[in-house]
Amino acid sequence: MSKPFFAGEYDIIDTLKRSENTSVLLVRHKTLGSLRVMKLIKRQEEKGKLLFEASLLDKLRHPGIPVLYDYGETEDYVFLIEEYVNGEPLNEYLLSHTLTETQIIRYTIALSDILIYLHTGCTPAILYQDMKPEHIFIQGDNLKLVDYGISRFLSGSDKRQQKSDVYGTKSYASPEQIAGTPADERSDIYGLSRVVKEMSAHSEKKVSRQFMRLLIPALSEDPEKRPESVKEWRNHWLSLQKQQERFKNTEDHLCATISVVGNEHGVGTTHIAISLCTYLNRKNFGSALYEDLSGGNTVYKIARNSPAFLKQGDFIYHNGFRGFAPDRNAPDSFTHGEPYGLTVRDCGTDFSLSDCSDLVIVVGGGALWNIKPPQKTERVFKNSVYVINNSKPLPAINLSRRINRPVFIFPADSDAFSLTGKKKGLFDRILTEGGLKCTGSR
Secondary structure (H helix, E strand, O other): OOOOOOOOOEEEEEEEEEOOOEEEEEEEEOOOOOEEEEEEEEOOOOOHHHHHHHHHHOOOOOOOOOOEEEEEEOOOEEEEEEEOOOOEEHHHHHHHOOEOHHHHHHHHHHHHHHHHHHHHOOOOOEEOOOOOHHHEEEEOOEEEEOOOOOOEEOOOOOHHHHOOOOOOOOOOOOHHHHHOOOOOHHHHHHHHHHHHHHHHHOEOOOOOHHHHHHHHHHOOOOHHHOOOOHHHHHHHHHHHHHHHHHOOOHHHHOOOEEEEEEOOOOOOHHHHHHHHHHHHHHOOOOOOEEEEOOOOOHHHHHHHOOOOOEEEOOEEEEOOEEEEOOOOOOOOOOOOOOOOOOEEEEOOOOHHHHOOOOEEEEEEOOOHHHOOOOHHHHHHOOOEEEEEEOOOHHHHHHHHHHHOOOEEEEOOOOOOOOOOHHHHHHHHHHHHHOOOOOOOOO
C-alpha cells in the first residue's frame, strides 16, 4: 500500500470526520511537532468550496479564526492544512454544562467581534453564513469560529448565492439565506441569534428581560426588523454586560418578580408599586419594570394626560420609573407575555396574580378597621411582607404582634414617582426582609 502524499511531513493522529469524498484528519508536523488539521477532498469532486475556504483563510488574521498553514493539490486530492483548534464544540459542551447569563453574554460578544471583523475588517467584506454550535469551539475563556466553506464575499464577486442550492443549516440559517434571496450582514445576525437562543435554553436560570429584549429583534424573519449591523448589536450586549458588572449579585436578582397586592380596595397598592419600581431604578438595582395587572389602567391614564411622561409603544418612562402600561381599552392592545428581568407587578386585590413571585408585598390601610392579618398570604406565600399605608406606629405594632412578623409603615406621600429618604429607607428594609437585599449605589 502506497504512503499518502503528505507522509514526508505529517503523521496521522486521528480521523476527525469522514464522508465518501472528504476527510478531516488530525495530523502532527514531523519537524515542528505541532498538531494541525488536514482537510482532504477528492479531485473529481467540486473543489471550489475548499479552494474558496483556503483563499479566504489565507487573508484572515483574527484570534477567533483558525490560521491557514498550507493549501495544495495532488493527482488525487485537494488539501488544506490549518490550525488545530484544541477545544470543545459548543454543541457537545451544552450536553453536560449549563451557562450563566454572564457567560452567554460574553460568548455573544466574542462571536460578534469575529463577525464584525469579517464584515468590516476585510476587503471585500465577508458573510460567514454558517453559524451553528458545531462550528464554535470553546477554549477556556476564548472562542474559535471554524469552517468557512460556504462563506461568501459581500461585494457580489462570489455568485454562489444565486444558485438554487441551499447553503447553511436550516435551524440556524436566515430565511433569506434558505430562500436563496440576497442577504447581507443581518443574515449573520440571525444565525448568531439562533445560537444565542440555544445557549439561553441551557442557562442556569431564566435569562433577564434585558437579555430577551436584545435577542428577540435579531430573531425576526424579516431582516428589516433586525439590528442594522453586528457592531450595533454587539454594543447593546456590551452595555448590558457593563450594567451587570456594576452591581454585586445582579445576576441573582435580575429575574426576580415582586408582586404588590392589596388586602382590599383603596389601600394604595398602585401607589406603592409605582414607588417601588422608581426606587429600584433610581438605586440602579438592575432595570425594573412596572406591570399593571390590576386592570385599573392608572399609569396609562396618568401618562396620557401629562407631557412629562415619555411613552414609547406600550412602555412609559418618567424620572426613573419604567412601566409596561398599554391602553387595555384599545381593541388591538398589545398582549404582554411573561416578563423577563426585575418586575414589579401591581396585582390590585387579586392574590392569585402573585403566584410564583419571589416576594409578595401585602398592603393594608392605615385605619384600624382596615388592618387585617394576611392569613391567605401566610398560607400561600413564604416570602411575604406586610405594609400598612399611612398608619401611626401603634396599629402596626399591634398587628406585628398578632401575626408574629414585621409590619412596615408606608409614609404619607403625594407623589408616587418621587423618591424621598423615608421611602428609600423603607424599601431598603422591605427588600432585606424579603431576601432581595439591594446592593446598588445609593
